[in-house]
Amino acid sequence: MDTLKDVKIGDTVTVARVHGEGPVKRRIMDMGVTKGTSIHVRKVAPLGDPIEVTVRGYELSIRKADAENIEITR
């Protein structure tokens, strides 16, 4: 399974499915990360985590641990 965590900076991918459950999953999806959404990975924080992505035209910061729950297709 390819996840958002492994995407290289500068790449754009498509969300296949959001795994996990409860508040964290709901929050990720509430912020617009849903099936079929295109995500552009902009950069990683100076200390290596979290990452910054562009989704639905705005910037979102997400931890790598949570990014691991986002299944993607390239």
Added chain:
Amino acid sequence: MAIRIALTGNPNTGKTTLFNALTGSNQTVGNWPGVTVEKKEGKLKGHSDVIITDLPGIYSLSPYTLEEVVARNYILNEKPDAVLNIIDGTNLERNLYLTSQVTELGVPVVIAVNMLDVLEKSGNKLDLDKMSESLGCPVVEISALKGTGIMEAAEKAISLAKSHTLPKERHVFDKNVEVAVKDIIALLPSSVPDLQKRWYGVKLFQRDAKAIEQLNISDDTLNKIEKIITTCEDAMDDEAESIITSERYNYISNVIASFYKVKNKDYVSVSDRIDKIVTNRILGLPIFAAIMFLVYYISITTIGTGMTDWVNDELIANIIQPGIQGFLESVGAAEWLVGLIVNGIVAGVGAVLGFLPQMLTLFFFLAILEGCGYMARIAFVMDRVFRRFGLSGKSFIPILIGTGCGVPGIMASRTIESEHDRRMTVITTTFIPCSAKLPVIALISGALFDNSPWVASSAYFVGIAAIVVSGIMLKKTKMFSGDPSPFVIELPAYHIPTAGSVIRSMAERGTSFVKKAGTVITLATILVWFLSYFGFVNGAFTYLTEEQMDVSLLAHFGNTFAWIFAPLGWGTWKPAVAAITGLMAKENVVGTFGILYHVSNFDKDTGEGIWQLLRADYTPLTAYSYLIFNLLCAPCIAAMSAIRREMSSVKWFWTAVGYQCGFAYIVGMIIYQIGSLIITGKFGIGTIFGFIGIIAIIYGLVRKPYEERHPEQKAGARA
């Protein structure tokens, strides 16, 4: 009857600016009942019969965050006459996601599109008429910043409220979902108003624990509903909550094409260019350090402190206090009355006002950092370090400011959204030595350690360790369990904050400090003054001079309770009393030692002059245990008032202060008992307690985190 309009929208959309523009200075600020979420209300300018309620900035109406629950409960239960939904024109999809939920709540909705000018600058076009047609409710263009269109938006809301025109139902989900929702609606109790049926139908489909609880549905009906949901989930190959979220976004992306034209896809905004540099992998940390240094330097070491010192040492100590004292003495007021007014009331009020310049300077910077969008980046840059200790990346600012003064440090925690992270920050911020603790460090280090520099450096080290250890331990307790605050945050576009909003935010926080913390500080100062200056002389209760402190009620108090500190190595009354006066202000510890040892001529910053006397009474070990206890235990009254203010709960206040004192006690005991074992080699009962303390802390660090057994039920019970 007054018309009530609720203002809702995503964070960073200009909602606060709009609220301020609509209401002017005619506002009341409070808290939503039972929670620490701020509630603002105000009367619409020129319409004394229109009340505007500013709902918390939210992205969704999920049952998982306090802000979202507050907002949806307000609209459902208080039924405002209309909702004014502000949306950011440059970020339509995510903003309309909230709109799609708000329009289900059975109240009239007006959409106010903000920042259209920015949108047009990027070459994109928005057709408001088509938008209104597609979404089923009126759409108005506004600029919250320039104040254009805002009155039209408010008038629109008023006219909808009067005619009670509801949004036309426009959005539809997938057929499977629509069938399921319809079936669930048929099962709803008859007590649900028709207008809210759709909302509750969708919520029950999502298994929303709060909605289930509110409707009080029988188990039998719940089982039927569950069957409907599972059938639909199987058909859609997803879980119900996600189905609805996806369906909403799908609907929005479809409908948006009819009124939103993207002309310039590769447009790179100024904000993007700034962000490339500011949170850059290499430059990110140096820029962060530079900004923090600037904030610290100006508010703590130069302007802020300079003004605060001037107010405290010049204005109050040299002008107001002698002035009032002179006046009172000239009119022949009783000695105790002069004392009460000058050393009790004036000193208390002075303590509040003295903090103000420093606070305002800090609040000014916080407002700029928040307003320009950098605050969210601080969390982004520092998250990796702080989340390990249950803190937010934003906890960096309170702790940094706390090295200067704990009071503004604690107040700075206001910028942390997650309640858990904020409480944790408030509890741990004052562990870091503030500037008022420096004289105490200098006293101990000069008296017993030959001014060795390791004493001061170890004080900071112990402070940082206390924050880390407490963070890890507290994170595992029941009170900080559950609801992990997901760090999925928006990094808003950078923009220049307006002078008006910065000044307003600064003034609001300043007033809140004076009102809420100020009264407590004043009262507590008067109480400690009373305890220090009254006592029994030859059996008669009387007013004392400063030199008679050893017979004061406070000394009495110290005598009675000094034994408590025996396991820490200093169970005598003098240090105990000094620790109590340290609650007034930490530097008082030095002054009290001076008085209690009858030394009038000593350096008030280092205690030089008392050093020899201390050397006779204490060993380096007892003195170090005393120092650490004073650094870690409950902070001064002013900081405690700030804790009380930020916790907005008596229970949480006592939890914080109790934890700080308990932790300080255990650490002091470990230092003394284990230190004695190492130095003297004698193993006693105390040593056992020392080891028990160590084991307790290790257990707190490594034990399994507390886990809630029924997460769903908990989410439901938290309303």
